[in-house]
Amino acid sequence: MVYTLNMGLPACFGLWMSAPSFPAGRAVPVAADCSNNLRPCLAGCLLFLIGLFISVPGRAEVVAVLFPDVREPFRKVFVSIIEGIRAHPGLDARTLALTPGTDQAAVQAFIRRERVQAVIALGKRAYLAANAVLDDGDLPLVLGALLLPPGSRDATGMTGVSLAVDPYPLFETLRQLSPAMETVHVVYSEDSLSWLVERAQEAAQLNGLKLVRHGVRSRREGARMYRKVLKSIDGRKEALWLPPDAKSLDERAVLPLLLREAWRSSFVVFSSNPVHAKRGALFALFPDNRQMGAELGELVIACLRQSHQRCPQGVRLTQALQSAVNTRTAEHVGVTLNNGERFSLKFPVR
Structure with missing residues (x-):
């Protein structure tokens, strides 16, 4: 039997709170009289409430995404991150590409015109632009596409996803591919990357490896240190990690030298x-940019659920990684890729 509910939502709540027991087995007409027939009315109320919540779609939060207007292949990174943000059903992303001529007034006008509830800044230029126009506590600010140091003093009060890859899966992959490895060398900038290398120290120990740190203060000093490492490295049990x-690291002058020597010395x-x-290089683990965008979207939603605007959720390392392997190098250094299919990319492309 179909019941017709001829009462409003307040009446439903009133009946629910004051309902007497209703005798079972009593016949009820199609158009229920709620004063005499309470059970069908309560059932109708329940259907009314369910329909009320189901029929109202969730409102997407408008978020501004600021990113630098750069050329390919760098632009592709930001486009992929933005695709991940836009895939979040709870967000409506409005983008602004920052050119060298984009001034503070233009950013302010964009944020005001789009009536955004939060801002995502991708890259250093976008972070500086957003930080300049947002008053403290004005709108939630989430950062991405930066080498942010989780848990350090520099990241206090920030919310975002760091571009840095957690060293643990890097060393875990190294042990899986080359179980004989005992030592990993790393040359790094003491000014900007000490936080990541300190994290790597613990990750290496957890994977049964010794991390040998070579801190430098410039590319020139880095070039000298790399040459020093090349003279002493034992390829049978030692490896070289190239951090971001x-x-x-001079990519044009020093990297080709490193890779040539690695091939020559195996x-x-x-x-x-x-x-x-x-x-x-034998392999690389790197961020899945689209999934990183999804992580940024989740952070924005978490921020908007909080009462205070600045939302100090903290900085985290991305959990979404892709992998690449060079099959030619693997064969050359004696690595058998029984599980090679797990790598996202394989080089050389055949």
Whole structure:
């Protein structure tokens, strides 16, 4: 039997709170009289409430996404992150590409015009632009596409996802591919990457490896240190990790030298940059940019659920990684890729 509910929502709540017991087995007409027939009315109320909540779609939160207007292949990174943000059903992302001519007034006008509830800043230029126009506590600010140091003094009060790859899966992959490895060398900038290398120290120990740290203060000093490491490295049990550090590694002059010597001496080089694997490093683990965008979207939603605007959720390392392997290098250094299919990318491309 179909019941017709001819009462409003307040009446439903009133009946629910004051309902007497209703005798079972009593016949009820199609158009229920709620004063005499309470049970069908309560059932109708329940259907009314369910329909009320189901029929009202969730409102997407408008979020501004600021990113630098750069050329390919760098632009592709930001586009992929933005795709991940836009895939979140609870967000409506409005983008602004920052050119060298984009001033503070233009950013303010964009944020005001789009009536955003939060801002995501991708890259250093976007972070500086957003920080300049947002008053403290004005709108939630979430950062991405930066080498942010989780848990350090520099990241206090910040919310975002760091571009840095957690060293633990890097070393875990190294042990899986080359179980004989005992030592990992790393050359890094003491000014900008000490936090990551300190984290790597613990990750290496957990994977049964010894991490030998070579801190430098410039590219020139880094070049000298790399040459020193090349003279002493034992490829049978030692490997070289290339961290994401432009201040210590000259990609044009020093990287080709490292990869040539690694090939000649048959020692393992691994990295967080897929381009390095393409050029001859054994493997690389690197962020899945689209999934990183999804992580940023989740952070924005978490911020908007809080009462205070600045939302100090903290900085986290991305949990979404992709992998690349150079099969030619693997064969050359004696690594058998029984599980090679697990890598996202394989070089050389056949």
